[in-house]
Amino acid sequence: MIKSSFFKSTCILAMIIFFSACKQEKKKRVINFPKTDLAAENLIPKPLKTIPTQGGFALDEYTAIYTSSNATGFEAVGKFLSKKIKEKTDLDLQVNVDEIPNLETVIYINQSDSVALGNSEAYQLYITPDSVILNSNSAEGAFRGIQTIRQLIPETSNDTLATNKIWTIPTGKIIDEPQFEYRGAMLDVARHFFSVKDVKKFIDLLAYYKYNTLHLHLTDDQGWRIEIKSWPLLTTVGGSTEVGGEAGGFYTQEEYKDIVTYAAERHIVIVPEVDMPGHTNAASVSYPILNGNGKTPQLYEGTQVGKSTFDTRKDTVYTFIDDVVREISAITPGPYFHIGGDESHVTKKNDYIYFVEKVEKIVHKYNKRMIGWDEIGQANIDASSISHFWSNKDNAMKAVSKGMKVIMSPAKKAYLDMQYDSLSKHGLHWAAYIPTDTAYNWAPETYEGIPLKNILGLEAPLWSETISNIEELEYLAFPRAIGYAELSWTTEENRNWENYKKRLANQAPFLDRMNVKYYHSPLIDWKKSKYTFTEIEKD
Numbered sequence: 001m002i003k004s005s006f007f008k009s010t011c012i013l014a015m016i017i018f019f020s021a022c023k024q025e026k027k028k029r030v031i032n033f034p035k036t037d038l039a040a041e042n043l044i045p046k047p048l049k050t051i052p053t054q055g056g057f058a059l060d061e062y063t064a065i066y067t068s069s070n071a072t073g074f075e076a077v078g079k080f081l082s083k084k085i086k087e088k089t090d091l092d093l094q095v096n097v098d099e100i101p102n103l104e105t106v107i108y109i110n111q112s113d114s115v116a117l118g119n120s121e122a123y124q125l126y127i128t129p130d131s132v133i134l135n136s137n138s139a140e141g142a143f144r145g146i147q148t149i150r151q152l153i154p155e156t157s158n159d160t161l162a163t164n165k166i167w168t169i170p171t172g173k174i175i176d177e178p179q180f181e182y183r184g185a186m187l188d189v190a191r192h193f194f195s196v197k198d199v200k201k202f203i204d205l206l207a208y209y210k211y212n213t214l215h216l217h218l219t220d221d222q223g224w225r226i227e228i229k230s231w232p233l234l235t236t237v238g239g240s241t242e243v244g245g246e247a248g249g250f251y252t253q254e255e256y257k258d259i260v261t262y263a264a265e266r267h268i269v270i271v272p273e274v275d276m277p278g279h280t281n282a283a284s285v286s287y288p289i290l291n292g293n294g295k296t297p298q299l300y301e302g303t304q305v306g307k308s309t310f311d312t313r314k315d316t317v318y319t320f321i322d323d324v325v326r327e328i329s330a331i332t333p334g335p336y337f338h339i340g341g342d343e344s345h346v347t348k349k350n351d352y353i354y355f356v357e358k359v360e361k362i363v364h365k366y367n368k369r370m371i372g373w374d375e376i377g378q379a380n381i382d383a384s385s386i387s388h389f390w391s392n393k394d395n396a397m398k399a400v401s402k403g404m405k406v407i408m409s410p411a412k413k414a415y416l417d418m419q420y421d422s423l424s425k426h427g428l429h430w431a432a433y434i435p436t437d438t439a440y441n442w443a444p445e446t447y448e449g450i451p452l453k454n455i456l457g458l459e460a461p462l463w464s465e466t467i468s469n470i471e472e473l474e475y476l477a478f479p480r481a482i483g484y485a486e487l488s489w490t491t492e493e494n495r496n497w498e499n500y501k502k503r504l505a506n507q508a509p510f511l512d513r514m515n516v517k518y519y520h521s522p523l524i525d526w527k528k529s530k531y532t533f534t535e536i537e538k539d
Contacts, residue, residue, distance in 0.1 A: 029104060031058055031129075031161050038127070038172035041502040042151050044482055045210055045489035047176040055129050055171035059085070059153060060164055062104035065095045071111035073139025076265070078109050081146040088153060088513070089167055107132040107149070109142050117141065121212070122177035125149070127169060143267045144210050148174060151208075155509045155530065180444075182407060182457025183488035184213030184271070185416070185481055187473075190220035190282070191303070192242050192464040193249035194473065200262050201470060205478070205514065207266035209485035214263060215271040215338060215459060221281035221300045221308055225250045226272070230323045231287065237299075238282035243465055245301045257331050264333070271371065272328050275340025276321070277347050277355045281308040289316055293346050303465045306345030312355040322362050329366040337363045342373035342390065353379045360385060371407065374399070386456060390415075393448045405456040408444040414484065416462035416477050420519060426466045427476055436521040440483035440500060443492050460484040471517040478511065478518035479504055501525075 033056030043050075065082055067074040078095045085091055093107075094100055112135040117124065123136040123145035132149065136142040149169070157165035185206055187194065194202075203214060218226045224238035227250060239250035251259070260270045276283075277292070281300045284291035291297050292311030310317045325337060339359050344352050356372065356379035363370040370376075370385040377387050377398035387399030388407045396406055408414065411431035418434040419427035432438075444458045460481055467473050482504060486495060505524050512529040520526060 029162070031056070031166070033058075033129070033161065033168060036168060036170035038152075038170040038174070041499070042506050043148060044151070044500075044503050044507065045178075045486040046494055046500070046503070047148065047174045048491070048494065049175040050172065051174075052170060052172040053128075057127050057129055057132055057169040057171055058105050058161070059089070059091070059167040059169055060105075060162070061091060062102050062164075063091070063093055063107065064097060064100050064103055065093050065107045065109070067096060067109040068111040069096075071139070074109055074111055074142060077139055077142045077146060078107075080143070080265070081107070081109070081149065084146075084150055085153065088150070088155075089157070089165075091167075105130055105132075107134070109134045109146070110136075111142075112137055117177075119177040121210075123148075123174075124176070125174040127152075127171045127173070129171060132169065140212075140267045143207075144178075145176070147208055147210055148176070151510075155513075178210070178489045179491050180455065180457035180488050182213055182459070183211050183485065184215055184407070184457065184459035185211060185477070185484070186215035186217060186273075186409075186459055186461035188217040188220070188417075188462060188464040189225050190217050190223045190242075190275075190464075192244075192246070192468045193223060193225060193239075194464075194470070195249075196251065196255050196259060198470040198473070199259055201514075202473070202477075203259075203263050203266060203268055205516065206481070206485075207268060208510070209482055210489055211485060212267060213269050213271060213457075213459070215273060215461070216259075217273045217275065217340075217461075217463075219274050219276075219282060219340075220279045221305070222302075223248050223250075224282040224286065226256055226274075226328060227252045228324050228327050229253070230327065231320065233286040234283060236286075238286040241299050241301055242468075243301055243303055244468070246468065253327070253331055260332060260334075269334035269336070270332060271334060271336045271338050272332050273338035273340055273371075274321075274324055274328070275342070276359070277310040277312055277352065278306060278308055278342065278344030279340055280310050283320075284308060284310070287320070289314075290320060292317075305343045309344055309347040310355070312347060312351040312358075318358055318362065321359055322365070325359075325362050325366050325368070329368055332368075335369050336371050336386070337366070337368035338371040338388070339363065339376070340373060341376045344375070349378070357381060377402070377404070388459070389448075389450065390461070393450075396448070396450055400451060400454045404454070406450055406454050407456050407459050408447060408450065409459045409461050410447060413439070413442045413447070414444075414458065414460050416460050416480055417464070417466065420521065424519075425475065426472050428463075428466060434480065436479055436483065436504075436519075436523050437497060437501075439480040440487065440495075441497055442487075444487055445492050458484060458488040474517045475519050478516055479507070479521060479524070482507060 038052035067078040126133040235250040285297040374395040377395040383403035389396040
């Protein structure tokens with residue numbers, strides 16, 4: 001049923017178009033669109049339901065964007081859409097302007113009160129020849145919906161329909177909402193440091209495919225990447241190197257807040273990770289009092305794991321952790337704090353369990369929900385904490401038995417740093433080779449028997465042992481991150497590899513326009529693009 005909010009928004013649209021037309025004292029133009037199919041293989045993630053009507057909406061210089069008034073965040077969503085349309089088409093669409101000469105078509109982003117839109121990220125699109133109406137109960141849902149609008153806009157205009165350039169959006173109805181609450185990617189900035197600019201580009205790409213979480217692996221043996229004002233040597237010493245001996249680097253708290261704000265504008269939550277009690281050499285070399293492996297810590301530039309640990313029985317360690325969690329939590333508005341907890345091979349089991357239980361209390365003290373790699377399931381922790389399943393099914397099941405939620409990141413299926421095949425330029429293959437089809441053709445809903453009711457969502461981690469710049473990052477992340485977006489959003493019965501690979505092929509123009517150095521999988525018949533590297537650089 002279409003609720004009253006839809007009728008209200010339709011009336012507003014009719015009034016806008018009617019009065020604008022009357023002021024200009026001209027007849028409404030008629031454009032004879034060729035039949036267009038709303039299901040044309042463009043949309044990733046695939047929507048829940050699509051109903052085409054085989055008409056066309058003219059996006060052109062006579063289009064404007066309007067949003068619900070006094071609805072928190074909706075005007076910002078409208079302005080974001082206008083900016084992205086400008087980047088793609090060079091059209092400069094006005095947002096919430098009272099009088100627009102020659103107005104012909106309208107995009108209206110409407111805050112709805114429909115109970116059918118119960119999920120905060122749910123949205124509905126109604127596209128007619130005159131209007132695109134996007135209904136959602138929240139700005140977050142509206143933002144997901146405008147990504148669909150962006151994908152429906154063709155790369156080139158149809159210059160035979162009118163004297164001006166027109167980008168034809170197919171008409172019909174889309175009803176959509178995500179399957180999983182948590183849809184994430186992880187970027188390891190500890191093994192190799194990535195600049196704020198690089199992280200922002202990654203965020204932009206994730207937002208386009210409806211991700212809502214970016215997990216930043218901020219600390220490891222090779223580097224500490226976040227300023228902690230109460231422990232300054234963490235960055236001046238621990239942040240001074242990376243794998244291979246390069247200069248490393250770190251984010252000041254202001255730079256980190258800039259990333260958090262940039263992500264929030266795209267309705268993406270940042271999850272900070274401080275890995276401990278293992279993977280802690282960079283912290284211990286900065287402050288040796290923290291060290292618990294009985295050796296003198298030295299800066300580390302290699303890739304081996306499992307050699308470092310905090311002294312889990314020392315009060316100073318927990319004072320340190322309290323300061324770190326406090327400072328990072330104060331500049332992270334999201335609900336999560338990731339404590340790592342993986343591969344603590346030189347930490348005695350009883351010491352490990354004692355540590356996790358102590359740190360959980362510190363995380364709760366600062367009103368965050370603890371996430372840890374699946375090893376944390378061994379500890380006696382609260383059901384509010386989250387197990388991050390990467391390797392050990394038994395650990396994940398222990399978490400399930402405690403009533404905990406699980407994030408699915410099985411290394412054999414979801415690790416973005418795994419090589420595509422034996423010829424891949426970057427990556428590792430200790431878990432598996434993961435070609436583009438293998439990345440897509442599995443079901444997180446049933447993997448290893450983890451109950452669906454316990455699955456919070458899916459995350460695709462990108463560890464950076466073998467990559468050191470944005471181009472190498474993009475090679476490993478794309479196109480597989482696009483497939484993981486669909487696994488996170490779209491229900492299993494609505495997914496099909498043969499259909500997906502056609503839609504994936506049509507992502508090439510967007511990826512080329514964004515200057516993404518993606519892996520050109522031979523399994524995909526990539527669509528040819530008008531963009532070249534030189535043209536992108538000029539833009």
